[in-house]
Structures are given as structure tokens and as C-alpha cells.
Amino acid sequence: MKVLFNTYPMAFHTPGGGEIQLQQYHKHLVERGVQVSLLDLWNPRFKDHEVVHYFSCMSGSLHFCSFVKSIGLPLVVSPNLWITEESKAKYPFDEIRLIFVLADRVVCNSNAECDLLAKVFNIPREKFFTVYNGIDQYFLQPVDGQLFREQFGITGKFVLNVANVEPRKNQLELARALKAHPDLQLVLIGHVRDQEYAQSCFKEGGDQLRYIGPLNHDSDLLRSAYAACSVFALPSVLETPGLAALEAFACGAPVVVTSEGCTKEYFGAGAAYVDHADTAGIAAAIARCADAPRSFLSTIVASANFTWARVVERLASLYDDPVGLPDTDSLLSGFFDIESDGNSHFAWTKEKASFECRPGAISGIWRTEVGGTVEIRIDGELAHRYVEVPANWASFRIVVPRKDGTPLRNVTIELTETSGLPRSSPRAVALRDVQFMEASAPGFEEMALLDGLLQGSSGFYPIEVDPYRCFAWTGTRASFRSRPGQLDFVWRSAQSGTTVDVLIDGKPMLAHTPVGEDWSHVSLVIEPVKGSSTSEVTFVVSRPRHASTTDLPFGVAVGEVQFQPRVDQGPISDAGASCVS
Known part of the structure; x- marks a missing residue:
């Protein structure tokens, strides 16, 4: 073509x-x-x-x-x-x-x-x-806000506007609205399309306004500005929807944007909407957003729905058949609009959602409509299968490990089955209260090690963190695959009287082993069957007779995982497994 x-x-x-x-x-x-x-x-x-x-x-x-x-x-x-x-x-x-x-x-x-x-x-x-507007993937890779501040000598909290300076972009009304917040500086980035209008803006803003001029669209300084701002504001006369607003949204910045145009079709409840002529309303929206936390949910949604690489798929299809192709949304992946229940924001995936994410850990709570299981893939490779997602909100954590310096990795969440009930809508999984832990944060490597062990596993709940360790709960039966070597970990149960059978490739390794409520150490020697490079390790957990209702999932928690790969063909030790209390 x-x-x-x-x-x-x-x-x-x-x-x-x-x-x-x-x-x-x-x-x-x-x-x-x-x-x-x-x-x-x-x-x-x-x-x-x-x-x-x-x-x-x-x-x-x-x-x-x-x-x-x-x-x-x-x-x-x-x-x-x-x-x-x-x-x-x-x-x-x-x-x-x-x-x-x-x-x-x-x-x-x-x-x-x-x-x-x-x-x-x-x-x-x-x-x-x-064909939706898009963002480039480099806006999903944050740049330290200090770069922009140091380059232009900006200190304190500021409201950012990235747009050509002209009446349609409404910077004059924005400058007037900021008079209600003298502690906030207004920073304008963009070309001047109307010199007379720009002078009116500069006069109205006075010392509170700082005009930077245009920055290259692929500049680190632009991404740094999005990272540094307290609020991104684009109260234009109209927007369809405004690329800069979409970029700021992808960077997680609180966004204030005009209600006139198609902005709500992009941002849902993930932005604050204003009337371009309502100075007091613009000021009030900025006040609500000035101390709001940055949103990683908006980063995920922007990546899944609005990267250029995704949106041009429909454009390429149109070129193949400019006349006959119907305007139907054939994309079964991505997210529906961000919603709000008044306390927090959440978004439902479609049949599946694929998005780019830098290495780190995504956490929050999730649910399905009737209960079900999901698969999680990283760069197309199965990371976790049969992950239970209930109909009520439950915690989750998705670890995105580092890979050879790759700045972004692709994460896919797909609902694979429901709990025996028909789905009432095309919505699959809702994500809420989403947080992100950088790969450079303390404790991430330990988390990544445990997650690596559980990749491709079944029956494990999401990784949790306490002040001392990372751990994951099993269900009544859980399994994972391991290379040859020695596996050391600690485990505990939710209730005394719990016992565990450990099988390796279906053969008993530990039988009816008591697991108490306090952490205890376990060592397993993994020897694959002939002709296989890995072994399946299975935990079968037996409920104690006196078991009562508990908020914890029934099973055992596994943490402090260490793995010593086998470096020769001989056995690591004489014992196949040991438990140390």
C-alpha cells in the first residue's frame, strides 16, 4: 500500500x-x-x-x-x-x-x-x-522533573500548559483563574500563533506566568515538565482532545481540560472538566487537582488504548478499503473509560488489555463481574495462569522484571474463564487503586526472584509484602516449574494444624508435613525426570479439622525464596528434601 x-x-x-x-x-x-x-x-x-x-x-x-x-x-x-x-x-x-x-x-x-x-x-x-489520537511510547518512560526545573530555574508548585498561544487554547482565562492561587506558577510551553493575544496573556499573568517557548516534541525536557507539574491545564474553547493533554495523562499528571469537544471519550473520569469561560470553575478544578497524587492507572489506560502504534492499525485497515470498511470498533483489547465511585478511580478491561510498562511492580485491587481466572503474559510469554479474580475487590500485584536493559515490556491481562456463570457484559477485569513500584526501589529484586519462581504457575495468589519479606499464598493446590537445583524458602499457614504434601513431577517428596502459623525453613532438591529440563513442584494443602473462617486465602504462604542452580550432573545433597523448624 x-x-x-x-x-x-x-x-x-x-x-x-x-x-x-x-x-x-x-x-x-x-x-x-x-x-x-x-x-x-x-x-x-x-x-x-x-x-x-x-x-x-x-x-x-x-x-x-x-x-x-x-x-x-x-x-x-x-x-x-x-x-x-x-x-x-x-x-x-x-x-x-x-x-x-x-x-x-x-x-x-x-x-x-x-x-x-x-x-x-x-x-x-x-x-x-x-481513528483515535495517540502518544509516542517514550511518554511512558518518565524523566525526572528536576531536569526541567533546573534548566529553567523553576521552583515550587506550578500549573503547566503545553499549546500554541492563541485564543482557542484560552491561556488568557487560565492566567486569570490562577490569580486565585498565588502560590501556583503558570508555565506556558508552545509557539505563539497570535502575538497580540500572547501579550495580553503575559500582561495578565505578570510575575506568576513563565513563558518557556516551544520545546521539541521528543525532548526529555517536555517529559520532565509533565513529571514536574502539579497540574496540567488545557481549558481550551474546544479540544479533539489535545495531544498535550493526552501526553500529560499518560505521564500520570492530574489533568484539567475543557468539557467542549471529545475529551470525555478519552479521559473518562480520569480528568477534571471545565467550561472554558468559567474562570472560577477553572480555578476550583485546579485547586482540587493541585495536591492529587499522580495516576498510574491513567498511564496504563493510555498505553493500552492510545499509543500511535495501536491507533494506526485502524488507519492502515482503512487505506486497504477506503469506501467499504465499516466504522466499527474491532478492537477487543484495551480498556473502557476510566470510572469513579467518588472515592477512587477504576477501569474495566475489554476481553484483554495489553499495555507497555517499564520494569517494576503494579499493585492495587481488582475484580471480575462473576468471578473468574486470568492469564498474565509478559512480552507474550505466559507469566501466570489460572489467577483467581473474585467478584469482590481483592488485592493483586503484577511484577514486571528487568530484561537486558529493555525500557518497556508488554503486559497482557486476559480473562480466560468465569465461575460457571455467563458474563453479563464485555467487561472483563476492573483495576482500582493502582500503584507502581519502581524496579530501583528496595525490595524489588527479592520480589522479582519470587515472581520468577512462580512464572507459569497455577494456584498462587498475588505476591504480598510485609516489613521483612515478600511472599505469596497458595490455594489448596498450587504448582510451579523449577530448573535443577536447590530451592530454599520459608513457609507458614493461616491456622495451626495445616499439613502439606510436596510432589515433584508427581512423586511424593514431603508427606503430611505440618506447617505452623510461624515461619519455618524448607529446602527442596529438584532433580528433573530424564529427558526434561524442568520439574513440576506441587503443594497439596490439607485443611485442619478445626479450621474456621479467615480473611486469608486457605493454603500456605511461601517467602524468602532462594535458588541455587545445579552446576554439575551430580546430586546437590543426599536428601531430597528437608524441613527445618
Whole structure:
């Protein structure tokens, strides 16, 4: 597939979100094998391409679009436009409508934009096609906020706005709103598109406002600014949805954004929404968000739903069939909108959710609708199977280990079965109160070691942490695979009288071994059966006769795991297993 891109001549004089979108489509489509060319006015070679994609509906664009259709090429148009019955008089309405009529498909950034444009221009909804805006994966890799502060001498808490300075972005009203919070500085990053408007903003903001100017989109300083800010604010007249807001959201920053446009389709309850003309409302939203913690849930959702690598999949499909492809969301992975119950935020996955994550540990609580089990994969490899997720909220922890300096790893959560009941909706697993532990944090290596032992296991509950150790509870039966060597660990039960049978490749190793409520040490020698490189280690836990209800899962807790691999062909010790109280 060969696609030709073009936009209006002045677009890259002061590039904004639409121009970044064009560049990112180009980059990621090429990575998918789509041949994309940028129009060369001196050597356009139209006939060498199968589709022309035009970005804009600025006045004068109709002439180019008409020419494309006159030479028989399919035309796809991205208008990046939010227009209402009340505002349409401000635009070259008739010209834009003719562009839409000429186009084979009109690509919008949201379903809401598709619905609105179809209604306002009285054009069949089938003409419009949703491809969401995206972020580059490097926004999932944080940069220390101190880099930005030191570069520009910024101290204290500040509100960040990244946008071209112009009336539509509403920086003047933002500066007025910040007067209610003299302890907060306002930092503006972006090109000046309207010099007179910019001077009004600078005058209104006074010493409270700091204008940085434009930063390269792939600059570490931009990511550092997102990391350093207390609030990201984009109270524009309208947004579809604003790439900078999406980037700040992916970085976990509290986001205040206009309610006009399609912002809610992206951020759900994960952002605070304001009326662009309500100065007091903007000030109040900033006050609510200024001390809010950073959200790792928004990072996960942005990664699963809105990276350029994911969103261009639909665009590539459209190029293959610009006319006939229906605008249906064929993506069965990712998240539904972030929700809130008034106390915290949560989000439901679809059938599965795949997202990029830096090495570390993701924790929180999760649930399914009727109870079930999930599989967890890291970079496509099975990490944990048959992980029980109840219908009520329960704790979870997903360890993402380091791998050869790889900055991001792919994590997949997939609901594999439910507890014998039909699912009432396409929602699979809800994640709530999500936290992230950096791989550099104390205790992570011990956690990663235990998680490595349990990879591919069944019957284990998520890893827990107390002040002294990492551990994981088994169910009544749990198993994992181990290489040859000596495995040392401690274990305990929730109730006295519990006994455990340990099997290695189905053969008894320990029989009816008492496990008390206090931690005790165990050593196992792992000798695989002939022809196998690993052995299956199974714990079978027997309930004591006097067992009573407990908040802990019934089984044994296993922690302080150490593994000594076998370095020769001889046995490590004469004993196959030992328990030391």
C-alpha cells in the first residue's frame, strides 16, 4: 500500500497537534510496512500512490481535494474539526462540506466528532471513520522533573500548559483563574500563533506566568515538565482532545481540560472538566487537582488504548478499503473509560488489555463481574495462569522484571474463564487503586526472584509484602516449574494444624508435613525426570479439622525464596528434601 500525505502550505510554520498527528501517522505506518510519502510540490508523482490522505479543512483546501478526485485517486481527509450549529458561521462551512462530500472517508479523532460532523453537515454517518489520537511510547518512560526545573530555574508548585498561544487554547482565562492561587506558577510551553493575544496573556499573568517557548516534541525536557507539574491545564474553547493533554495523562499528571469537544471519550473520569469561560470553575478544578497524587492507572489506560502504534492499525485497515470498511470498533483489547465511585478511580478491561510498562511492580485491587481466572503474559510469554479474580475487590500485584536493559515490556491481562456463570457484559477485569513500584526501589529484586519462581504457575495468589519479606499464598493446590537445583524458602499457614504434601513431577517428596502459623525453613532438591529440563513442584494443602473462617486465602504462604542452580550432573545433597523448624 502506497499512501501520499499532504496538508495546507503554512501548517508547519507554527506546528501544533494536527501536524504532530501527521508526523506520527507517517512514522508508525511506515513501521507497519505501509509506504507513506510526503507530497513534494516539485515532483508530486500522484499516480505512484493508491490513496491520498489530506490533513486539514482550511480555506483553499477544496482545490487540492477536487484535483485528487479528478485524477481518480481515493481521498481520505482528517479535518481535526469540532464545529457546532452555533459556531459554524465562523468557518467556511460550504467549502468544508464540499470537501467532506468529495472525500471517500473523513477520519475523525473520536466517535463524538464523527457524530457531530455528520449531523451539522447533514452527511451520512457512514462517511466518517474514527481513528483515535495517540502518544509516542517514550511518554511512558518518565524523566525526572528536576531536569526541567533546573534548566529553567523553576521552583515550587506550578500549573503547566503545553499549546500554541492563541485564543482557542484560552491561556488568557487560565492566567486569570490562577490569580486565585498565588502560590501556583503558570508555565506556558508552545509557539505563539497570535502575538497580540500572547501579550495580553503575559500582561495578565505578570510575575506568576513563565513563558518557556516551544520545546521539541521528543525532548526529555517536555517529559520532565509533565513529571514536574502539579497540574496540567488545557481549558481550551474546544479540544479533539489535545495531544498535550493526552501526553500529560499518560505521564500520570492530574489533568484539567475543557468539557467542549471529545475529551470525555478519552479521559473518562480520569480528568477534571471545565467550561472554558468559567474562570472560577477553572480555578476550583485546579485547586482540587493541585495536591492529587499522580495516576498510574491513567498511564496504563493510555498505553493500552492510545499509543500511535495501536491507533494506526485502524488507519492502515482503512487505506486497504477506503469506501467499504465499516466504522466499527474491532478492537477487543484495551480498556473502557476510566470510572469513579467518588472515592477512587477504576477501569474495566475489554476481553484483554495489553499495555507497555517499564520494569517494576503494579499493585492495587481488582475484580471480575462473576468471578473468574486470568492469564498474565509478559512480552507474550505466559507469566501466570489460572489467577483467581473474585467478584469482590481483592488485592493483586503484577511484577514486571528487568530484561537486558529493555525500557518497556508488554503486559497482557486476559480473562480466560468465569465461575460457571455467563458474563453479563464485555467487561472483563476492573483495576482500582493502582500503584507502581519502581524496579530501583528496595525490595524489588527479592520480589522479582519470587515472581520468577512462580512464572507459569497455577494456584498462587498475588505476591504480598510485609516489613521483612515478600511472599505469596497458595490455594489448596498450587504448582510451579523449577530448573535443577536447590530451592530454599520459608513457609507458614493461616491456622495451626495445616499439613502439606510436596510432589515433584508427581512423586511424593514431603508427606503430611505440618506447617505452623510461624515461619519455618524448607529446602527442596529438584532433580528433573530424564529427558526434561524442568520439574513440576506441587503443594497439596490439607485443611485442619478445626479450621474456621479467615480473611486469608486457605493454603500456605511461601517467602524468602532462594535458588541455587545445579552446576554439575551430580546430586546437590543426599536428601531430597528437608524441613527445618
